[in-house]
Amino acid sequence: MKVIRFAHALFASVMLVAAGGSAAASQAAAPVTAFVNVAVVPMDQERVLENWTVVVVHDRIRELGPAASVSIPDNATVIDGRGKYLMPGLADMHAHTWEEEDFPLLLANGVTTIRNMFGGPIHLRWKKSIVAGEFAGPNIYTAGPIIDGNPPIWPGPVVENAAQAHRTVAEQQAAGYDFLKIYSRLSSEAYDAIVQEAKAKNMAVAGHVPDAVGLHAALSTGIKSIEHLSGYEFLARKAIGPGEAASWARLDESQFESIARETAKSGAWNCPTLVLFQHRVATEESEFLGRLLARDEMRYVSAATVRSWLPQNNFLKNTTPARAASSREKGDTLRKKLVYALHKAGAGLLLGTDYGNPFVVPGFSLHQELRNFVDAGLSPFEAIRAGTSGAAEFMNARNEFGTVAVGRRADLILIEGNPLEDVANVNKRAGVMLRGKWYSQSQLASALDELAARFQPKSR
Ligand SMILES: [Zn+2]
Structure with missing residues (x-):
């Protein structure tokens, strides 16, 4: 139960960050996130799309394309993807x-x-x-x-x-x-x-x-x-x-x-x-x-x-x-x-x-x-x-997950190396997006630390 409460807290804090991105954002407005200057690994075919922008609205990918062709919404929380790769979350x-x-x-x-x-x-x-x-x-x-x-x-x-x-x-x-x-x-x-x-x-x-x-x-x-x-x-x-x-x-x-x-x-x-x-x-x-x-x-x-x-x-x-x-x-x-x-x-x-x-x-x-x-x-x-x-x-769910494309659920991993060169790079995470909610690496790490502290109290 404690973990669920933790997850609630994490969820709430991420929502706050998203809302804080724009004073004009009403409570009802969907959270908007933009990954900018990122290398997209869409996983539809073997390719890397350098210097792209990916816009996420609520829990879906709304738009993506070369940086010059996609405008970043005013109310977006911007995540700098320079030197990083954005790939679909794993199943x-x-x-x-x-x-x-x-x-x-x-x-x-x-x-x-x-x-x-x-x-x-x-x-x-x-x-x-x-x-x-x-x-x-x-x-x-x-x-x-x-x-x-x-x-x-x-x-x-x-x-x-x-x-x-x-x-x-x-x-x-x-x-x-x-x-x-x-x-x-x-x-x-x-x-x-x-x-x-x-x-x-x-x-x-x-x-x-x-x-x-x-x-x-x-x-x-x-x-x-x-x-x-x-x-x-x-x-x-x-x-x-x-x-x-x-x-x-x-x-x-x-x-x-x-x-x-x-x-x-x-x-x-x-x-x-x-x-x-x-x-x-x-x-x-x-x-x-x-x-x-x-x-x-x-x-x-x-x-x-x-x-x-x-x-x-x-x-x-x-x-x-x-x-x-x-x-x-x-x-x-x-x-x-x-x-x-x-x-x-x-x-x-x-x-x-x-x-x-x-x-x-x-x-x-x-x-x-x-x-x-x-x-x-x-x-x-x-x-x-x-x-x-x-x-x-x-799973007959190609429109739901598994690729980085318009309309897909925004389940994404941001990493510090090209996964198509070495699968070990998938472990060099800068953060994870789940259903449009962004979790930075430090948030993810503290969630793990909290688990470790609960399970291994003597070693802390
Ligand atoms: Zn089994």
Whole structure:
């Protein structure tokens, strides 16, 4: 709750700054901001537009163009963009937010949109409150509760037949969820019924490829996004049977090209969440655990959450394999090769982290995933696209977010280096704009400091 109050205060102070820009501005006037002399990285194609002006009115981009051709409104708060780059805010396309404490972390890292992959009533409430401007949070697209077979892995609706599929899809649509999240234990029959219902109701199906369905069938029936490259490990299963880590370490690379082509042809997107697997730690790996705990971003994680992430306490404890390090590294290398094969074949990729999982810290982890995509062989433009314009295309929301263009929501990051030269430059932030509200780097930093002081009082 405290964070929400903080966000309120931040929101209010930004409004004051905006109103202070013009004595004539009435209370009802929409806040106006102009970024001037800035290099725009619009992310519609690989280009940089030097020395442009971008005018934001209320929560939308109203006008942009070369500095000489755009006049700056009298009542605008002017942000000097000299030597800086303005790019769209990032989307984390595989997120699990259950606490408001995530929001300042996301905002401070330029993450302005999330695709929430396990929804409940709280997400529908947050969505409304955030749109109403009650507090600062990302734009949320949310799944409903996870739909699984019997017995389910997580608490949520169980679907075993067509009647249950009909009811569950109708309920989730009526409740206001944006898409359906399916899971590993669905039967073939249940999966088919869900996909049919979803098509009839124009809802996207995203999630794990169910074990009983398999990748080929999932691709041929219209799954819209596959999470964590689930289903691809079947390439190794024939030889050694199920078991994620072991399968990944033994994948047969020679099949990557054909399976990537099949994926591209199906129109399915992949959200590989490479960063998730990089943070899996086994009980006996004390040195690796020590390194994870020593990272700077752990200051923003509560002691209770850290405890729940320790290998002996977290929900993976019974499945974390021995010799985790070698299968983690081998798996990582192979996943990156598969990501590159998918990319080369023209299959859609989404930038996502699966934060909420052990040691995957909201916001910070999305920058690691950007780096992962570049390490896999994508250019910085292609990597960033997976979390901006590509993500918007996937969500059928190209007019809403993902590019810097007239009419788009003003979700923007101002940075001190060209992101198309190096994705690390996305971390050199001068500030973030969320729905037209400007947060300077110092405001963002004090929000983080406040979190750290709450969570790590002894170290202050
Ligand atoms: Zn997830």
